[in-house]
Amino acid sequence: MATTGQDVPEVQAAAAPRRHERFDRLLVAATACPPLKTAVVHPCDEAALEAALEAARLGLIDPVLVGPRARIEAAAKALGADIGTQRLVDAPHSHAAAAQAVALAQAGEVEALMKGSLHTDELMAEVVRREGGLRTDRRLSHCFVMDVPNHAAPLIVTDAAINIAPTLEEKRDIVQNAVDLARALGIAPVRVAIVSAMETVTPKVPSTLDAAALCKMADRGQITGALVDGPLALDNAIDLGAARMKRIASPVAGRADVLVVPDLEAGNMLAKSLTFLADADAAGIVLGARVPIILTSRADSRPTRLASCAIATLFAAARREARARPEV
Incomplete structure (x- = not known):
């Protein structure tokens, strides 16, 4: 490399400050x-x-x-x-x-x-x-609530920490826990994508069969409070352009709020990919017990730790409100 004969200091562009608009909105709601x-x-x-x-x-x-x-x-x-x-x-x-x-x-x-x-x-x-x-009667499951840059709303990924290879029955609870959380965070309607490697049902890929069964469970009221569709590949679950290219007609495809993964390995890799490659932050909570459980780690950033607390506060407030509501 040519030089001018003088030592030229290396110039590095300053990193843009991390922004947490989605988490900030949750904090404002929780402090109320x-x-x-x-x-x-x-x-x-x-x-x-x-x-x-x-x-x-x-x-x-x-x-x-x-x-x-x-x-x-x-x-x-x-x-x-x-x-x-x-x-x-x-x-x-x-x-x-x-x-x-x-x-x-x-x-x-x-x-x-x-x-x-x-x-x-x-x-x-x-x-x-x-x-x-x-x-409780509900299976415990973990939800990552992710603040992903350039994604308009918080994205819920489940289960990436508790259930290793959930059965269909356990997946029903995993979905319902995530739906209840999404509703507590003010997401409406809640759009749930049952994610697999493809968007077609095939016996060769068991997760696509589970996805189809979960959708029918939602149709029959075994899962409530959300629009559920699957199997959907990740691209056509969160990107409208990809969904249109595949000609998938669905109220969920391209705009999912909740991504339900086939197993813990897939969920863990997805969450960490978003964190380390897409600069996302991931707040964590365990649901399905008698009380919400805030999971934080030493590696969590300050916004992530606070967001985890805010999520639990909003969830508990929604549950108190539901219990106080008179039954019709």
Whole structure:
């Protein structure tokens, strides 16, 4: 490369600031709701505790800190945070913290759980315990609510974290959980795409048979509150141009709000592809238990952590409203 004989400093274009318009809208909506009484399970590192305290400052949650008192207080001291006004339930270790948090939910003292600095498996083992857990008749499932640049609305991907190879019956619950969440987030109508590798039904690809059956379940009222179509390939589920090119006549194709994947592997790869290749942010929540469960990780950004809390707050508010509504 030719030079002028002088050292030329390398010039790099400044990265455009990340924007979170869809998450910002959810935060605004959630702050209009009462703070969600939330057991924060084992918030023993700075990231976990800071996320809970910031969500509390914004009025999203009213945290109950559950875990070893000395470690939580040490994390607060490292942050320079005052937790003197927060309720703190002392538990000797992470397993005990998960059990205590589940007990608080059973007693009606909290309306949600939030994962702190413990493994997801530790928390979920207490949630799904047959005796003393938080199981319901509904299958538990995970939803990623994704803020994808250049996509107008939040995009829900399910299930990418809980159910490895769900059966048709389990997929029905996975779909219904996602529909209930979408409605709580103000999405109407809710358009659900049952995603496969193709948009035609073929016995050689079992997920297309499940997709067709789920659509019929929706027709017969076994899934309610949404428009459901599938099988749809990813391109014609979210892109109108692709749907038109394939001549797919559907109220869902090209404008899906919810993407229901065939299995955990597909969902995990889809969510991570959107995150790392499309610059998306992914908030996470587990539904189907007696209370919503906010799942965050150490790698989550600040907007993602807050969005996860906002989503749980909106979901809980919608559920309270539904319970208070007189039956017709």
